[in-house]
Amino acid sequence: MPLTDIKVRNAKPKDKDYKLFDGDGLFLLVNKRGGKYWRLKYRFEGKEKTLALGVYPDVPLRGHFLEEGDKESWIDGARDLCAKARKQIAAGIDPGALKKAKKVENREIDENTFEAVAREWHQKQIGAWSESHAKTTLRRLERDVFPWLGSKLIRDIEAPDVLKVLQKVEARGAVETAHRVKVICGQVFRYAIATGRVLSDPTAPLKGALTPVKKQHLAAIIDPKEVAQLLRAIDGYIGAPIVKAALQLQPLVFVRPGELRQAKWDEFDLDNALWSIPAERMKTRQPHLVPLSSQSLLILRDLYPMTRRSEYVFPGYRSNARPLSNNAINAALRRMGYAKDEMTGHGFRAMARTILDEVLKFRPDYIEHQLAHAVRDPNGRAYNRTAHLEERRAMMQAWADYLEALREE
Numbered sequence: 472m473p474l475t476d477i478k479v480r481n482a483k484p485k486d487k488d489y490k491l492f493d494g495d496g497l498f499l500l501v502n503k504r505g506g507k508y509w510r511l512k513y514r515f516e517g518k519e520k521t522l523a524l525g526v527y528p529d530v531p532l533r534g535h536f537l538e539e540g541d542k543e544s545w546i547d548g549a550r551d552l553c554a555k556a557r558k559q560i561a562a563g564i565d566p567g568a569l570k571k572a573k574k575v576e577n578r579e580i581d582e583n584t585f586e587a588v589a590r591e592w593h594q595k596q597i598g599a600w601s602e603s604h605a606k607t608t609l610r611r612l613e614r615d616v617f618p619w620l621g622s623k624l625i626r627d628i629e630a631p632d633v634l635k636v637l638q639k640v641e642a643r644g645a646v647e648t649a650h651r652v653k654v655i656c657g658q659v660f661r662y663a664i665a666t667g668r669v670l671s672d673p674t675a676p677l678k679g680a681l682t683p684v685k686k687q688h689l690a691a692i693i694d695p696k697e698v699a700q701l702l703r704a705i706d707g708y709i710g711a712p713i714v715k716a717a718l719q720l721q722p723l724v725f726v727r728p729g730e731l732r733q734a735k736w737d738e739f740d741l742d743n744a745l746w747s748i749p750a751e752r753m754k755t756r757q758p759h760l761v762p763l764s765s766q767s768l769l770i771l772r773d774l775y776p777m778t779r780r781s782e783y784v785f786p787g788y789r790s791n792a793r794p795l796s797n798n799a800i801n802a803a804l805r806r807m808g809y810a811k812d813e814m815t816g817h818g819f820r821a822m823a824r825t826i827l828d829e830v831l832k833f834r835p836d837y838i839e840h841q842l843a844h845a846v847r848d849p850n851g852r853a854y855n856r857t858a859h860l861e862e863r864r865a866m867m868q869a870w871a872d873y874l875e876a877l878r879e880e
Contacts, residue, residue, distance in 0.1 A: 474499065479532050482507060497553040499527065509549040511556055515565045522567045524552045583668055585628060585659070586612075586621030592662040599756055603729060603797070608655055615640050615652050625663050630673040634680055647684045653677060690811060691818030693825040699877040701814065704807045706878065714803050716774045717785050717795060721816060723767045723871050725823040725842070727754060728816035732795040734784040736775070741768060744864075759843045760857065762864040764871030823870065831873060833866050841866065 474493040482491060484505040491499040496512040509524035524530060527549075534548035547555075556566040582588075589612050597605045619636050620628055633656055640649040657674040664672065692701055705718045721731055730748055739746050746761040753759050763771070771784070778784060781791035788796075800816035820842060827833045841863050 474532060476532055479507070479527060493532070493550070493553075495553055495557065497524075497549060499549075509552070511553050511566075513556065513560055513566075515560060515567075520565075520567050522556055522570070524549050524556075583624055583626065584621060585623055585625045586617050588625050588663050588666075588668060589616070589621075589659045592659050595662070601729070601752060601754070611648070611652050611655060615648070616656060625660070626669050628673055630676045633673055634677055637677070637681060641682055646682050649681055650684055653681065690813050690815050691821035691825075692814050693822050695826065695830065695877060698822060698826070698874070699880055701809070702874060702878040704809075708803060708807060710803055710806060711788065713774070713778065713785050713795065714799050716770055717800060718803055720767060720770050721800065722819045722822065722874060723764055723770075723867075724761050725820045726759075726761060727820070727843075728800055729797065730759075731816075732785050732797065732799065734794075735782050736779065736784055737782070739763075739771065739784070741771060744768060753843060755843055757843075760860060760863075761841075762860065762867045764868045766871040766875060767867075826873070827866065827870060831866075831869060833869075834862075837862055837866055 474491055478491065479499060482499065482501050484501060484503050486503060488500060488502045490510075491501065493499070498510055498512065500508045500510050502508070507527035509527060509530055511522040511524055513520055513522065530552070531546070531548045532550065534551040535546055536543045537546050559566045559569065593605070593609055593612070596608075600608070616636055619639070620632060623632070633653070636656075637649045637653055640652055653674055657672055660669060660672040660674060663669045692698055702722070705715070705722075708715045708718060717731060721728070724731065724746070726748070730752060733752055734746070734748075738748060741763070744763040744765075744767075746763055748759040748761065750756050750758045774784065778786055778791075783791070783794045785795040787793040801811070804814050804816070805811070824838055824842060827838045828835060837859055840858060
């Protein structure tokens with residue numbers, strides 16, 4: 472007897488799985504946990520096979536119209552799916568093999584959209600990046616690219632498609648960000664080339680298609696008289712003691728602001744006056760050594776009783792488990808009256824580079840190495856982190872003494 476809606480609905484689980492047959496090979500499999508599954512038994516090329524047609528009640532016995540607002544759509548029932556499979560069999564098509572092929576095709580599509588490839592590339596790179604760079608890169612993709620290109624197959628994306636996305640970024644006034652997003656997209660496409668998903672990089676023809684970025688130097692104070700005023704202003708800062716300590720240490724060590732605020736106590740050897748920054752926190756992805764002057768050691772030893780319960784030298788306001796915010800130094804400079812076009816946390820690096828070279832006359836390679844820039848020896852080899860360490864120790868102490876003399880003038 473053919474099945475009825477009532478019989479299907481009222482089918483109860485038993486000690487063992489059992490089947491309720493409808494006709495033409497269609498049956499309902501009821502398992503002992505109460506699940507109800509539509510199956511079709513058929514023969515193809517002399518072999519008996521079974522095709523899964525769906526789960527009840529998501530797939531009902533009979534098809535019906537579903538009203539959605541002003542529209543109606545047809546929902547296939549198990550009998551409709553059975554009839555379609557029978558037509559495929561009559562045409563010499565194995566419905567089970569066709570279903571598997573479509574599943575493989577869908578999986579390949581899911582794995583080859585721009586978003587899927589971009590996230591795969593991002594995961595491959597994340598171990599070689601700083602945490603902040605990884606977050607920024609993913610955020611730019613999620614905000615500026617995925618909404619428009621994410622669901623497209625990466626092989627179908629052409630240069631005009633990418634340009635339209637970049638022009639949206641430009642339209643909100645973020646010209647430099649548009650260039651950075653272009654670079655990110657190019658890296659994703661080159662990864663897709665390497666993994667056999669595409670044959671070319673559609674960002675390559677976009678050279679010159681975006682508004683040029685006006686090069687702007689980060690604000691920095693390099694005149695010794697103005698440096699002296701800044702140092703005295705830092706000493707008179709009445710904000711949070713941790714921020715004041717960071718402000719005092721920043722000009723002495725002139726590392727990148729992110730490297731300073733994420734500094735951890737276990738990186739410091741105060742007895743040997745050395746700060747060892749691990750590779751994962753450096754922009755260059757190479758470990759870096761910072762010799763500590765006597766003035767730097769004094770700041771750190773004064774700070775230790777205050778922040779020793781945190782792994783961070785400069786923990787955040789709200790939690791010892793996080794470092795100081797990335798805007799803390801610049802915000803403090805603004806409170807002290809220095810506008811963003813006058814001085815920034817990054818400006819202490821330009822200050823040191825200029826004065827160490829032009830006033831104190833230290834060798835440029837010592838300075839560049841201490842700035843953790845890519846410095847090579849006469850044979851083209853990259854210096855390791857201990858290169859000229861003793862000379863750099865002397866330079867860092869001379870620099871600290873010079874700043875102290877300026878402050879006291």
